[in-house]
Amino acid sequence: METIVSIKPLLAVSVSLLVTPILASSRAPNVREAWTFMAAVAKVLIVASMVPAVLKGAEIVYTVAEVVPGAAIKFRVDALGMLFALVSSSLWIVTSAYSIGYMRGLKEHSQTRYFVFFALALSATVGVAFSANLLTLYLFYEMLSFATYPLVTHHQDHEARSSGRKYLLYIVGTSIGIVLPAMLICYNMTGTLEFSMQGIFAGTEHKATITVLLLMLVLGFAKVAIMPLHSWLPAAMVAPTPVSALLHAVAVVKVGAFSVLRVLTGVFGVNLLTNLHLGTVICYIASFTVIVASLIALSQDGLKRRLAFSTIGQLSYIVLGVALLSPKGMIGGMTHIAMHAFGKITLFFCAGAIAVATGKKYISEMVGIGKRMPVTMVAFFIGSLSVIGLPPTGGFFSKWYLVLGTLQADQMPMLIVLLGSSLLNAAYFLPIVYKAFFCTPEESMFENTIQEAPIWCVAPLVVTAVISVVLFFYPTLFLNLAKLAIGG
């Protein structure tokens, strides 16, 4: 495998970083948003420009600074990172369009701050995607945590303050309290933190130590919201919807999932985990989360909260898939990052659109809303299909591979978990859609005049919905990247 030394990764990370001063200083909203768009497009282009090389199996590396012997601040673009970077950066465009609509629609205050920190968060996300070792990953992980705090607490009321506290407590508490020591112990055991296929523990044979480290690292990245470290996610839903959409359906939580993937594949390595039978442990933790989260989701009436719990469940799919340690399972897990991202962001956009158009936040108030906002609800339907994992949506493939993975690893319990939870997903999504469209006029809560949210809100969710469908017919890009990522 050839390695290309290029500054592109650094550019991809820093383009949104460099634009922040302009955003901060620009008083006129239009200027600000124009710059946001430019940065977003530039980011996508830079990321995309690296795709062919990566598909050829090359790796693009760039070392920023050799801070600690054996652990530099270094970028490495490989298939897995590319997959994640593509998803997050491409969704930034859509989301920024959506945020403009949303924020203007609701006349939110201090939008400048909002866009600045949004850009910061994006830099951090791509940084995580491209980081070549645990130290760099930790760096951007922390950066993301602190950059999202002002977004989560955007409303600056008591609720925002308390959930902001919860957010920091969980995210930063775990990262400093658990990940940092684990990382340092790894470093002192092995002398390096570079990700590599066979892991950094090649040779060392302390089963107990490694198990402890594994648990510390998997649970420590609390952004993946594996139970019991999940409750920051619903709390963080006080944020404005675009934030929830991008950060809590894509960036933040996926960063968590991605970090866990990196830890499993890059730090410990599939072989080691298989030898020590540690995959199964993770599998059971994950599957527990999957089921419980879906059950809780059933009982939620707040639309965003229901989506949040569904996210918690879906994230554990990713972990579960990789922890199966069977090639197909891992492909499923990795592609699920992308597929779920598109599906879930559609759903969040719909929730936001409904909020903007009608101000409704609770599912019980949405009976018959399909007549009022057909486009939105159709998109919602597609999104939920994708999350449930039914054709014709991209979500189908990831689920499919996950199921194959369970068979390949002949983990029957996991198969049952997957199928069961898919049913649960269907159970907590489809009724919404059903009630939205098929209800008797008298129980409908909306008059039949079609009145959608502003175009800025509707266009993005249509786009993402379409993409989810398109991904059913052309999933090859992500599938190939995933195949490359597991080295075959």
Next chain:
Amino acid sequence: MGDIIQTIVAKYNFWIYITLMMIGLYAMIAKNNLVKKIVGMNIFQTAIILFYVSIGAKRGATIPILEHGHGGGHNVVHAIDYANPLPHVLMLTAIVVAVATLGVALALAIRVYDRYSTLEEDEILSQIREE
């Protein structure tokens, strides 16, 4: 018994300086009056000066000023005849530092008195607590 006496006498200065130092230290920590603390501080410092000077003392030696120095270096000088000058030099410095510290300390004490119109630490603390 005899040798104990011997050691006691042989290092009498050292014992005394230790005693003085303990007195001074105790006063600095335990005394309640700010000026008394300052007195203790000075005793503490002089004790250390005493220690150094005792290092410099040399039996059967005279003061470290060369006789008929005007003659220049012609007549040979024996180190054994003169006390060790180095500690004296150091202690000149130490004394001056002591008086400098004393001046600043007294100035501070006066400022404190201006504000609380007392020099007793406990009374000052009770006033602060009332604020």
Next chain:
Amino acid sequence: MSLQYPGLIVVVPLLSALVISIAGWVNKRWCFPIAVAGLSVAAYSSVGLLFRVLDEGVIVYKLGGWDPPMGIAYYVDHLNGLVLAVVSVVALLNAIASKNSIEQEFPERIGPFYTLYVLMVTGLLGIVVTGDAFNLYVLLEIAALTGYGLIAMGGGRGPLSALNYLYMGTIGACFYLLGIGYLYIMTGSLNMVDIARILPDLYQSKAVMAAFIICMVGVWLKMAFFPLHAWLPNAYTFAPSASSSLIAPLVTKVMIYVMIRLILTIFTPEFSFNILAVSKPIVWLSVIAIFMGAILALSERNLKKMLTFIIIAEVGYMVGGAWLGNRVGMTGAILHIANDALMTLCVFLAVGNIVYKVKGAEFENLQGLFRKMPFTMGAFVIGAMSMIGVPPTCGFFSKWYLISGAIQAGQYGFMVALLFSSLVNVVLFFRVFEICYYEPFSDHHGHGDHHPEPIDEAPVTMLVPLFIVAAILVLVGLYTGDIVNHIVEFAIPKGLV
């Protein structure tokens, strides 16, 4: 001229201080330029000296042309080369930054204030550069006396806390002097290198051991190491911001340097760590120090005082790191001297700006500061991140080395303490951020960016140095690797592994 750098470092500030005190009687407006000029010469020559050390190794400068140990000599090696650079740069930046606050707080005392300010810097630089144990004591007293004066300027409880500081500081200095006396009576020499040469035969002597202990206690008193910390918080809190932002970053760090100098140079590591088997208890003591500092900081409602308790915890970091007794820990300690000086300067400068504008650092004064002073708060956030230990700010990397050292030495208690204090710092600083961030609550909808509260920032002369420091924090973090490989590696004797 570069041969005279070691002389210039101390002499130029001294001379400029004298000139300032004269100029103060003629025309107050001359004081500031002279001070800045003197300090910048010192900064320039110390940085130049550091580079010369990097090229040539240890540099010896004989004052009065007498060969040591007869006369006094300067020994500049990588260790104090680094500290010199940090001290002089910090002093210079702070001098520039604090101009306005000085003119605001005591306009008619500018002359004597700058005199003391520059004299204090002279003392600190001298402490760091000198190679003579007694000379160090004299300079210690200069730094201390001027410090008392600068702190007592604060008015209010300033004089009282300065007086307590004076008592403690004098005891500390006298203990140090006493320890040197013990060394002198046993070795007959005052030159550090010379003492180190003579000592190995005397390692078993009780007097030498006592000398070491007494010196240590004295230095700990001066650096406010945990059980002896009582004087620090009030002294630093009630000092005027111009003084506290000079004293808080430098004094404790310089004393840490003295401690490391004692451990590494006067007494070899082999004596300090092996013959005298006290490393473990001291590390545990520093663990307690860190915990106490963190917990006491939590109980404070005044930003400045909270920071002083954090300083106490940071002192615990460095003492513990130095006493871990392995190379990595010592690296962390030395690195943290530089980093902590810089980040303390950063936060204290920010606090200085806040005090300059809102007249007070009580928590209730801080509401809505993110809107009122965005730039200051931005720099403050960077400083806070460094204190918490978030990469890529420099605070993270010294913490990294410290924790690695703890793991290698098997001192997991110390590791836990470090992590704990990092978490507590998160709580502390985000509590402050919350207060500055949430304005008096209002419904968030319905008013966009139309009428934001007016931005009321500190003058640019205060902001620019602040930004420079904030930038340095990140740069130092990114260049940690080079600093360690090219400076700290050589600062630690080969004996220590």
Next chain:
Amino acid sequence: MVWPIDLAILTLVVIVGIGALMVKDLLGAAILFGAYSFMMCLLWTIMGAVDVAFTEASVGAGVSTVFFVGAVFRTSRRTKD
């Protein structure tokens, strides 16, 4: 031989020092401190440290005492210990 005088003065020094700390009047303390310094000065003369003794006589016994007295006049003589 002057050692006996030496020992005697040493003992005296301790006594005066304690006295300076015990006396219930700051002015008295100041004066006693002056005496203490003078004893020290004698002691050092005996030990051959003439310069130090000279300095102590002028600084310790002289100026320091004056400073003390001045400060005491400006504050108060009252002390509880």
Next chain:
Amino acid sequence: MKVIGLIIAVLTGGLLIYAAGDFPAWSDPASPASTYLSPHFIEKTMEETSVPNIVTAVLADYRGFDTMFETTVIFSAGVACFLLLRAFRRKQPEARHYRHVLTGVTVRIKEGTKLPPSEDFERIDSLWTPHDLIIKTVCRLLIPFIQIFALYVIAHGHHSPGGGFQGGVILGASIIVLAISQDLRTAVKRMGEKLDALLCAVGVLIYAGTGALCLLLGLNFLDYSALASVLHVDPITARSHGILIVEIGVGVAVMATMIWIYNNVSSKGEYDQGL
């Protein structure tokens, strides 16, 4: 507190006593302190600096750097006292008192109103006590001799005990005696505050300047032998002269500082009639 103090003191004392066991016996000529460095000083001083008073030589030359900072310590103490005590915004008393020296009549003058310009009136405080004539006279007689002696001490420091410090202190003391025997105003008339402050700085400046001059002349800081070219003498004598110069500097600085500190302490920085 007392208990803690006792414990700490006893602990320290215990440690010190324990350690003192290893000391060489007191005044033992064979102790390392007396055998390692001091012989060099005692035997070489004469030919290296041509100053018979070894202490002076070591003080001002071998360890001249210490001494410079020692002077700086005094200086900074003076500045600190001034900074702490000097009352800058002095509240003007609404009425000032003057005393007619010849008759002893005291006049109280309201704010603003003027006093007929005359030499016979002296400014006094509200609570003014007449000076004791005997003390006043004796001191007036004594002070000149004190000052001459002080100058002698400074100048003769090479050959006899004494030097800059002692002389300076005595010189300062003479003024302080004046201030005590009469009142502070008289002393300040003789030696104003500004003059004090300047002399402090100038004294240290003489010292540091000499050192810097050596540095400019191409040798290391404080290497007086560099002065040989300026003074047109051989390097050894140049050292001796250099020592004299710095001793004078020390004397000036110490004198001025002592007076300065006394003025501020004894009058709380009010510069009224003092004690």
